[in-house]
Amino acid sequence: MSICVSADKVLEKFILSKKDLESSFNRVPDQEVKCAFGMQGICCRLCANGPCRITPTTPKGVCGATADTIVARNFLRAVAAGAACYLHVVENTAANLKAIGLGQSDISLKGTRLLEELSSKLDLPGNNVGEKAVALANQVIQDLYRPRHEKMELVEKLAYTPRYKKWTELNILPGGAKAEVFDALVKTSTNLNSDPMDMLLHALRLGITTGIYGLGLTNHLNDIIWGEPRIRLAKVGFGVLDPEYINVMVTGHQQALVGILQDGLSTSEAINIAEKAGAKGFKLVGSTCVGQDMQLRGAHCQQIFAGQTGNNFTSEILIATGAVDLVVSEFNCTLPGIEPVCDAYGVPQICLDDVAKKQNAEYIAFSLAEKDTIIQKVIETAVERYKKQRPSVKVDIPEHGYDDVVTGVSQKTLKEFLGGSYKPLIDLIIAGKIKGIAGVVGCSNLTAKGHDVFTVEMTKELIKRNIIVLSAGCTSGALENVGLMSPSAAELAGESLKAICRQLEIPPVLNFGPCLAIGRLEETAADIAGELGVDLPELPLVLSAPQWLEEQALADGSFGLALGLPLHLAIPPFITGSELVTNILTKDIEGLTGGKVIVNGNVEDTVNELEAIIMAKRAGLNI
Numbered sequence: 266m267s268i269c270v271s272a273d274k275v276l277e278k279f280i281l282s283k284k285d286l287e288s289s290f291n292r293v294p295d296q297e298v299k300c301a302f303g304m305q306g307i308c309c310r311l312c313a314n315g316p317c318r319i320t321p322t323t324p325k326g327v328c329g330a331t332a333d334t335i336v337a338r339n340f341l342r343a344v345a346a347g348a349a350c351y352l353h354v355v356e357n358t359a360a361n362l363k364a365i366g367l368g369q370s371d372i373s374l375k376g377t378r379l380l381e382e383l384s385s386k387l388d389l390p391g392n393n394v395g396e397k398a399v400a401l402a403n404q405v406i407q408d409l410y411r412p413r414h415e416k417m418e419l420v421e422k423l424a425y426t427p428r429y430k431k432w433t434e435l436n437i438l439p440g441g442a443k444a445e446v447f448d449a450l451v452k453t454s455t456n457l458n459s460d461p462m463d464m465l466l467h468a469l470r471l472g473i474t475t476g477i478y479g480l481g482l483t484n485h486l487n488d489i490i491w492g493e494p495r496i497r498l499a500k501v502g503f504g505v506l507d508p509e510y511i512n513v514m515v516t517g518h519q520q521a522l523v524g525i526l527q528d529g530l531s532t533s534e535a536i537n538i539a540e541k542a543g544a545k546g547f548k549l550v551g552s553t554c555v556g557q558d559m560q561l562r563g564a565h566c567q568q569i570f571a572g573q574t575g576n577n578f579t580s581e582i583l584i585a586t587g588a589v590d591l592v593v594s595e596f597n598c599t600l601p602g603i604e605p606v607c608d609a610y611g612v613p614q615i616c617l618d619d620v621a622k623k624q625n626a627e628y629i630a631f632s633l634a635e636k637d638t639i640i641q642k643v644i645e646t647a648v649e650r651y652k653k654q655r656p657s658v659k660v661d662i663p664e665h666g667y668d669d670v671v672t673g674v675s676q677k678t679l680k681e682f683l684g685g686s687y688k689p690l691i692d693l694i695i696a697g698k699i700k701g702i703a704g705v706v707g708c709s710n711l712t713a714k715g716h717d718v719f720t721v722e723m724t725k726e727l728i729k730r731n732i733i734v735l736s737a738g739c740t741s742g743a744l745e746n747v748g749l750m751s752p753s754a755a756e757l758a759g760e761s762l763k764a765i766c767r768q769l770e771i772p773p774v775l776n777f778g779p780c781l782a783i784g785r786l787e788e789t790a791a792d793i794a795g796e797l798g799v800d801l802p803e804l805p806l807v808l809s810a811p812q813w814l815e816e817q818a819l820a821d822g823s824f825g826l827a828l829g830l831p832l833h834l835a836i837p838p839f840i841t842g843s844e845l846v847t848n849i850l851t852k853d854i855e856g857l858t859g860g861k862v863i864v865n866g867n868v869e870d871t872v873n874e875l876e877a878i879i880m881a882k883r884a885g886l887n888i
């Protein structure tokens with residue numbers, strides 16, 4: 266059987282042992298031949314005169330659109346879709362916080378300290394926790410729904426001040442987030458905007474809405490509801506599955522929705538039901554970013570949360586262990602490929618958000634008012650599968666994963682760990698013991714050398730060169746499952762980074778959790794820049810989303826560019842068919858925001874390039 270290779274050799278061996286399992290890993294060889302027009306972004310099928318494909322001898326579409334226009338349109342459409350995904354998540358999260366604040370649910374807020382801090386920072390009204398929660402949620406929702414000509418109010422209050430000034434100067438402060446997405450679609454429809462620069466600046470505005478709202482505020486609101494992260498050791502990998510429990514796999518990005526199961530499946534009534542069925546109780550099993558979010562806040566749900574199993578492309582394989590009794594999904598990255606695997610193993614699916622509705626899943630519209638009904642349905646469905654299928658399905662859980670992954674790292678917990686300020690880290694950077702910081706973020710894909718291969722190889726090379734790595738996204742699922750987020754990974758780091766990690770008993774790759782935590786990385790960078798008194802582009806800090814996958818990653822990347830950070834991608838974002846767009850994103854934009862895209866598909870060359878940037882930034886700071 267020919268399959269896509271993985272950086273995770275235990276996983277790869279397990280896939281090969283499942284001769285009848287069809288997964289994304291098997292489908293890669295069949296899809297290896299790629300369309301060159303699509304790859305370069307020079308295919309347009311916006312109207313019935315198309316699809317038009319640009320070549321040297323046919324440099325324009327029927328309407329006259331050039332490669333530059335077509336590439337910019339395609340790029341902006343992708344960024345708009347990615348931004349929309351994150352905005353959907355923050356809107357749902359705010360709606361839930363508001364419902365809780367209004368007393369429409371018996372959920373009690375676990376992060377009231379953060380609520381107080383934000384209320385005072387944002388100057389929000391409210392005499393008690395409930396009123397403050399409502400005021401914060403209302404402010405977020407109002408900003409999302411402003412017209413495009415009205416600037417969103419929280420940007421100024423939450424963005425790093427030098428960046429806010431830069432965005433004002435560049436005229437890229439976003440108006441209402443939804444209106445920005447809407448007009449990006451209008452702008453890129455047939456025979457409308459043909460100006461690549463205007464479209465790329467629009468992508469930066471969408472990047473800002475993604476970063477401040479979709480990422481940062483989603484984290485804050487979820488921290489208020491479910492509790493702030495705390496640093497602790499966690500178990501990861503398929504080994505978190507315990508066949509003696511009824512296992513509910515959660516997948517998506519919205520802890521605001523599936524979080525209701527944390528308490529709901531831990532009650533004595535729920536445990537009694539599980540025990541009657543012959544199990545010890547229920548466990549929530551993390552997959553994709555919602556699992557990373559639960560792991561990050563795992564200190565608040567230790568009893569029920571079994572641990573994080575992996576990333577998007579391990580989800581089909583996880584079901585093939587036979588030990589999953591129910592899949593509850595609410596967003597991406599829930600692969601369509603899980604459906605036949607669920608069918609083969611008799612695993613039912615429940616979906617809580619119709620944007621992620623799977624064909625065979627039972628859809629239950631999420632509403633906090635219906636919380637108890639949803640929990641009851643989840644219990645009944647999972648118990649039924651456990652009773653009917655477990656006796657006939659072979660449970661096969663490989664020895665996979667680690668027991669000592671350092672998790673719960675955030676801008677706040679890292680600062681607390683360092684003694685209340687980033688000064689110790691800054692001193693190590695100034696002394697050259699840590700050369701710089703690399704944010705290795707984003708997705709996992711099955712290109713760029715295979716499943717997580719580029720991500721893992723690049724990270725190993727970065728830490729070898731004494732560059733500390735902070736990870737957020739499915740990259741975390743990759744790096745923790747190969748041991749790079751366990752303290753023993755210190756041995757793989759360069760001499761000075763190794764000594765620091767050994768002394769502090771930390772790994773050289775810090776786990777910030779889900780892709781939403783890219784917002785936490787930005788806040789960490791802003792804190793460090795603030796202590797140094799510089800702007801973000803001056804920091805010896807680089808970003809890499811080596812194995813980016815989705816439109817959401819392009820929206821994240823646009824935020825990185827707006828922040829003025831160098832952003833590496835191992836695979837080009839479908840722009841190379843336009844020299845103009847490629848030049849703007851890889852060169853000219855540096856003169857505007859300070860950031861730029863670096864496309865490099867070779868690990869060694871990439872790390873050389875990222876290290877050179879870090880050294881140049883160090884020189885700029887005279888360190």
Ligand code: SF4
Nearest residue numbers: 300302303308316318
């Ligand atoms: S990318 Fe465009 S040209 Fe290529 S196969 Fe798809 S539709 Fe056709």
Ligand code: SF4
Nearest residue numbers: 309312315317326328
């Ligand atoms: S919009 Fe222009 S380039 Fe696109 S398909 Fe229609 S004619 Fe072709």
